[in-house]
Amino acid sequence: MPDLMIAPRRTAHLDRVAEALRLVHENDGYPTVWPDDPAAWLAPAGALDGWVALADGEIVGHVMLVDGGKVEFAAELAEAAGVPMTNLAGVSRLFVTPAARGARVAAALLERVEDTPARRGRRLVLDVVDDGGPAVHLYERLGWTRVVAGPASWTRPDGVRPRAAAYLCPR
Template sequence: MIVRARTLEDLPACATALRAVHDVDGYPTYWPQDAARWLTPAGYAAAWVAFDEDGTALGHVCVVQGLDDPVAAAAAGVPVQRLAGVSRLFVAPAARGRGLSLGTALLAEVEDWSRQRGLQLMLDVVDDGAPAVQLYERLGWRLVDRRDADWVTPQGQRHQVRIYLAPDEEVRGRA
């Protein structure tokens, strides 16, 4: 397995992996008309992808800037201009349970990139007790808020989301 910076040529393989995630997990909630474009959201700054030896995309993550979240900024003790967000993080179903620690590896790339730029990372995740919540907490991400999502499900529900801040270096070393 290799984790590296994403290129434009990687987008079709990433979209294929995303489709498998959507079919199994319902993420994203709404399947985008253009999955490759969806993987490059507003505020996009950088992205990484994990590939198997045969070139199959196994996971993806990107980081976005330009967040306006005064609650997270206050919890982190930074101005909103120093916030960056983890976005479009997923691991393909075929890669799960293989001991690859892809979620951890992808988050490490985002954390390193953000640290080098003096940015505070945050993320949001649906508050459903899924493996993603367990991963963030195991890695030392700090829960700072719970709120209603800014989107609705196809059934018209507005989920609760958890807002996390990345661990500092001391916490990361213990995780």
């Protein structure tokens, strides 16, 4: 993608990140339920740093890090990594606007997260709805290791409890 830039997320970006998220929600149902306060959804408990992907100055993607304990199956991930849960950092709120898909924007965001000093040596982990969709495909293509899968801790508005999978970063 021409002129793709990954930049630290600033408070001033939040409205535009929320607009990008709205496009993703309408296209993909992510997040499943549109939050009353998108800015608060983008700053959950345990939030660490965030980044935006900008193409020609427009926000086309987002990712953030959260405390590893916020990730589904955190205990299993910590055991697999051989570190305490406090030494995990979770990749969260990853999305790319529909028009910018398939151009490795998500891969560029994940690469930036892997290289950030904000990791403070922590192992990166994440959870994903285990639906065989583009996100699962992305993590496996990038070499993330599937540690565990099972029913998620949350239910959709229709009462269905999706299957979630948890992954460990190879680096």
